[in-house]
Amino acid sequence: xxxxxxxxxxxxxxxxxxxxxxxxxxxxxxxxxxxxxxxxxxxxxxxxxxxxxxxxxxxxxxxxxxxxxxxxxxxxxxxxxxxxxxxxxxxxxxxxxxxxxxxxxxxxxxxx
Numbered sequence: 001x002x003x004x005x006x007x008x009x010x011x012x013x014x015x016x017x018x019x020x021x022x023x024x025x026x027x028x029x030x031x032x033x034x035x036x037x038x039x040x041x042x043x044x045x046x047x048x049x050x051x052x053x054x055x056x057x058x059x060x061x062x063x064x065x066x067x068x069x070x071x072x073x074x075x076x077x078x079x080x081x082x083x084x085x086x087x088x089x090x091x092x093x094x095x096x097x098x099x100x101x102x103x104x105x106x107x108x109x110x111x112x
Contacts, residue, residue, distance in 0.1 A: 005088065043057065
């Protein structure tokens with residue numbers, strides 16, 4: 001099933017207003033977002049970094065943690081009136097102008 005960002009924001013809003021009862025306040029959701037990013041970080045550090053998995057880390061799903069981050073980010077966007085589709089499109093435009101040659105000119109990224 002493909003879903004647009006707009007549809008996902010609407011679906012999150014619908015779930016929050018029915019099953020979730022109401023949104024947590026913005027600061028609570030910001031804290032939750034930081035927690036979810038931390039959980040994602042923990043998995044990535046252990047999978048791609050040098051730390052080993054603890055028993056409590058086993059069975060954690062990186063895709064699920066990414067989805068949790070996205071969910072809470074959409075909650076915050078809904079609460080603050082941000083259209084993430086529009087924001088992402090503008091972000092691509094900004095990067096295409098500002099960073100048109102920035103990374104190509106970066107010696108640290110060259111394959112030399």
